[in-house]
Amino acid sequence: MRKTLLEIRGLSKFYPGVKANDNVSFTIQEGKIHALLGENGAGKSTLVKMIYGLVHPDEGDMLLHGEHYMPHKPSEARNLGVGMVFQHFSLFEALNVAENIILGMEDAPPRAELNEKIIEVSNQYGLPLDPNRLIGDLSVGERQRVEIVRCLLQNPQLLIMDEPTSVLTPQEVEILFKTLRKLSSEGVAILYISHKLDEIKVLCDHATVLRMGKVVDTCIPAEETARSMAEMMIGGEFAMPTVREFTPGKTLLHLENLTLESLDPFGTSLANVSLELRSGEVMGVAGVAGNGQDELLLALSGERPTDAGMVKLSGVEIGDMGPTTRRALGLLAAPEERLGHAAAPDMSLKENAYLSARVRQGLTKSGFTLFGKRDDFAREIVEQFDVRTPSIDNAARSLSGGNLQKFVIGREVLQKPTVLVVNQPTWGVDAAAAADIREALRELAAEGAAVLVISQDLDELMEMSDTFAVLAEGRLSKPRPAAGMTVEQIGLMMGGNLEERANA
Amino acid sequence: MDFSALNPVSLMVSLMIAATPVLLAAVGELVVEKSGVLNLGVEGMMIIGAIAGFAISVETSNPWIGMLAAMVAGAVLALIFGFITQFLLSNQVATGLALTLFGLGMAALLGQSYTGMKPPSTPHLDIPVLSDLPVVGPILFSHDPMIYMSIALVAGVWYFLNRTRGGLILRAVGENHDAAHSLGYNVVMIRMGAIAFGGACAGLGGAYLSLVRVPQWTEGMTAGAGWIALAIVVFASWKPWRLILGAYLFGGVTILQLNLQALGIGISAAYLSMTPYLITIIVMVIMSADRRRASINAPASLGRIFNASH
Known part of the structure; x- marks a missing residue:
């Protein structure tokens, strides 16, 4: 039996009107990978922020190696051997790798020495890095390496990973898992937060399940199925989308050699993107972030005009x-x-509904807003898409990520578009809400619309797409039927395997 | 027209004097912007510095105490801006503009009884032997200490930003304040420090104007120098050394314009007075034409409100 590293005893954190964490207790053993499971808003982030010293608990205490542990700021936590890799990386794009690492260290060695150490440690754990490259030039996977190496340089005993795989290609996930297993074999404990159940099943030794801020269950993931864990997480069964017959109709959206230079110095320009999207079709566009996804959306939404004939x-x-x-x-x-x-963060939901739906829903008359009609439309979105909000007067900012996403998707779907383009429709959204969103998009296509889904979540794309293409370095592969493709094939295309891309 | 009346050496010397107030204010604003704060109140802080420096110098008959007072006055005014924008989370652009208007009005009020007075003179720092050299002597080795100090300040800021941990943290805060916060850095206090430094520099620039360059107190005497300082920061694409280039270019055009007026060129003085500002606009348009390059150097969090609660 290994020794207990961290014991959490009755931690609670209250925000006005919400119990983010309510009497949470569990223990983490040395050298074990411990999963923290839960939907969005279940209180996972608040809990780990308390462990890392970013948030202070209202009640309860923690023991590290049997001694009282209550960091007041992250630097204290780091000094005591607790490191954290954030979901939204805490990196600085205009600074280089070494500078980013220095910022996360308490007493950084001189530059030359540090650079050597970065190279040494990063290679040792299979995460090679060049200390002098700008973060802005790195892929998402490489950026995550920077975060991990930053933690490793301080010899952590506990490494907290918040949703680390949400933006990685399958190959990068494999590398990450190897690194984590190596670390755990060296005695480092890992607190792994995710809602990707398959990953937890293959990686983690223990799991603690949170719901509404409380610990509702614990389990050994290897002995559970993804479905049984999902049910612990959401406290009930959720509907899996049904398989749909795909009979494409006439072409609705036609892109012909769409070319667009990126305005973002770290963005990717689009080069000769061509596709035909037909009625009833859901096309999935995969690709690692920063390969032109944002530019493609801007070109389609009309925020960046192109030559008339390109779209x-x-x-x-x-x-x-x-x-x-x-x-x-x-x-x-x-x-x-x-x-x-x-969505405009500080505007209410009804105002946000108005901003996008004014024309299609006829929410104005002779230049005046039809308030009643606008409010009805906003209410319809909230009801049909199960957006959890006290009222439609609440600011968009006050909603949790998942709820706001449901609102945003619902707002577009209810306008009955001919063609709907969505980018990362379920990013950071919990399993049940994600399933709802996917279902809504598929229903839209079933009614004769065409849907273009840009996403980095391959499982999602495989689940909902009829046809499938990969966007890599601003170029789109030829769309193929999604049926019969393996995740490995796609992963290789995404990761920039030239041979695959040439064939694609 | 007799161009031989234009003595290049004395032109060069007066160019440096004309450029120094702008350079001082610009180097302060550069630090502020690098920390992610856009303080448009430079003009207001400069003129408060000008009157505070002038008044205290007259009262104490010591220009150095006056300059110190100008720095304190500029910093205090800047901290008002800092409090409103960093703690009360108000809009930086609007607050900065208000600061300028407030500073101009306040300075006019304070300065009423000082109009037309003569301040104590600021001694020159003539470096022996070297200052007697022809051409090079007067240009490089025979100035008041503030000119050397302004250059040293630019060098110091460059060193701080690029070679020290403190500078790295400051740049990090300006680049991505949320990330800096999650690493445990106190974004608001770091910014308050930068804002105070910017105010002190602007105040000193103002005092240089009223004590050395003019030297006299006149209402509204900064005459847009604070705005030029803001423009020069963008012109320099947030790189300290380029501030010198920008400030001296501006100073050069100002001086040339004054001399051309003195020569009696057949162009209206109004047009000539416009040229430095016109040149600044033209240069900025050229500089920012290449969006990719300019946006890499611009601090990514510039002007964005930081709210620690999320």
């Missing part, structure tokens, strides 16, 4: 039209960034 909607050239005209014609888009792009 055609039902045969009409719309490439040079703005978003409002495109919306009127039936091409709708839901971008990835929920706060600030898909």
